[in-house]
Amino acid sequence: MPKKEKKLKKEPIQSPKGMHDILPQYQDIWNRVRVACQEISEYYNFKRIETPILEYEELFSKTSGESSEIVTKQMFNVLTPGKDKLVLRPEGTASIARSYIQHGLSQLGSPVKLYMEGPMFRYEQPQSGRFRSFHQFDLEVISSDDDSVYDAQIILIFLKILEQLKIKNASVSINSIGCKNCRPEYRKDLINFYKSKKNKICDDCKNRLETNPLRLLDCKEEICQDLKKSAPIIVDRLCYQCKTHFKDTLEYLDELKIPYNMDHMLVRGLDYYTKTVFEVFAEGATFALGGGGRYDYLIESIGGKNTPAVGCAIGLERVIEIIKLQNIQYKPKHENNVFLIAIGNAAKKKSLGLIEKLRESNVEVFESLGKDSFNSQMKSANKMASPLALIFGQKEAHEESVIIKDMKSGAQETIPILKIADAIKKRLSQL
Numbered sequence: 001m002p003k004k005e006k007k008l009k010k011e012p013i014q015s016p017k018g019m020h021d022i023l024p025q026y027q028d029i030w031n032r033v034r035v036a037c038q039e040i041s042e043y044y045n046f047k048r049i050e051t052p053i054l055e056y057e058e059l060f061s062k063t064s065g066e067s068s069e070i071v072t073k074q075m076f077n078v079l080t081p082g083k084d085k086l087v088l089r090p091e092g093t094a095s096i097a098r099s100y101i102q103h104g105l106s107q108l109g110s111p112v113k114l115y116m117e118g119p120m121f122r123y124e125q126p127q128s129g130r131f132r133s134f135h136q137f138d139l140e141v142i143s144s145d146d147d148s149v150y151d152a153q154i155i156l157i158f159l160k161i162l163e164q165l166k167i168k169n170a171s172v173s174i175n176s177i178g179c180k181n182c183r184p185e186y187r188k189d190l191i192n193f194y195k196s197k198k199n200k201i202c203d204d205c206k207n208r209l210e211t212n213p214l215r216l217l218d219c220k221e222e223i224c225q226d227l228k229k230s231a232p233i234i235v236d237r238l239c240y241q242c243k244t245h246f247k248d249t250l251e252y253l254d255e256l257k258i259p260y261n262m263d264h265m266l267v268r269g270l271d272y273y274t275k276t277v278f279e280v281f282a283e284g285a286t287f288a289l290g291g292g293g294r295y296d297y298l299i300e301s302i303g304g305k306n307t308p309a310v311g312c313a314i315g316l317e318r319v320i321e322i323i324k325l326q327n328i329q330y331k332p333k334h335e336n337n338v339f340l341i342a343i344g345n346a347a348k349k350k351s352l353g354l355i356e357k358l359r360e361s362n363v364e365v366f367e368s369l370g371k372d373s374f375n376s377q378m379k380s381a382n383k384m385a386s387p388l389a390l391i392f393g394q395k396e397a398h399e400e401s402v403i404i405k406d407m408k409s410g411a412q413e414t415i416p417i418l419k420i421a422d423a424i425k426k427r428l429s430q431l
């Protein structure tokens with residue numbers, strides 16, 4: 001019965017849509033990106049914080065905005081036996097702010113500089129640079145005032161991380177979206193402008209006009225582009241404080257010789273932003289590598305004291321995509337290794353002990369001890385591109401010696417085990 005047979009054949013289970021594995025061969029590059037983020041942040045005195053991947057749904061509806069796409073369409077809800085309304089975190093800033101209030105981190109002084117790295121989850125259509133499970137490196141400066149020096153420092157650190165990773169031609173797009181004093185006025189202007197032209201905008205924008213008019217500005221639909229060009233611009237409507245704050249931020253960037261593009265359409269997808277918003281791009285990127293801005297009311301909105309803050313999120317998958325696109329090569333981390341080949345039982349028995357001796361001397365050893373034949377172990381050594389092989393046979397095990405073989409020239413020499421680490425180091429340094 002062919003029908004039944006077909007049923008029995010098991011389809012291998014795949015990872016969930018829009019979610020991906022980070023395979024061993026990509027771990028080096030991931031580590032490199034993570035280390036660059038951490039090293040540079042720690043230089044600027046940022047401290048690591050880790051928050052749970054699950055949070056109460058309320059945290060995000062209160063901060064991202066009830067009408068934001070993140071809350072209305074992209075949340076992963078989690079069913080718990082206790083009927084808690086939990087969600088997989090869609091972003092990190094709200095969690096950090098929650099933790100800052102919950103644990104009284106204001107006691108640490110001002111500013112409090114925090115960084116966090118980990119997976120975020122958004123239920124959206126997977127496409128280039130967009131996943132349902134993705135990793136972000138978050139930087140936040142929580143300060144007693146809204147000093148623009150930190151807006152500039154956050155942008156500087158973002159760019160320095162890209163520079164350390166050798167990413168070419170990074171650029172910053174920047175805008176100010178005002179505060180609770182000047183934004184409502186602008187919002188009104190924007191609604192008035194679009195109201196009479198409702199039939200010229202896409203369906204999503206018709207909705208946005210009711211719920212989140214600022215998002216009209218970053219609509220990517222073709223039909224909405226023309227109108228956007230003549231829409232009122234927010235920087236023209238900023239109050240005195242916001243104008244000064246924006247001017248100061250730009251002056252800090254000028255002083256650092258950081259080039260930027262003023263992008264009047266830049267508003268970002270989260271409601272909690274105030275004043276500065278920015279995104280960072282690089283050569284060849286069709287998407288922002290990350291972005292951020294100031295969020296002066298967020299902490300207050302979830303029950304904390306009035307505490308201004310500014311931060312950014314770096315999309316790690318996107319940074320890695322750009323590293324691949326720009327074909328950036330790093331010096332391999334494991335190039336100073338040796339490959340141990342053990343032949344026969346006596347040598348195999350002693351081989352783990354031999355590796356331990358080498359580990360204590362900081363010599364990195366690869367092996368395929370599960371393979372018995374010389375030829376198959378030699379094949380593995382070639383595959384790992386080890387510059388040196390150690391050949392450990394019956395005779396050597398008995399005499400407490402090892403043969404060092406230069407994989408390129410084929411030259412061999414027998415060395416007593418006691419001197420093997422030094423001999424390896426000497427040869428590796430001469431490569």
Ligand SMILES: [Zn+2]
Binds near residue numbers: 179242
């Ligand atoms: Zn303002």
Ligand SMILES: [Zn+2]
Binds near residue numbers: 203220
């Ligand atoms: Zn639109």
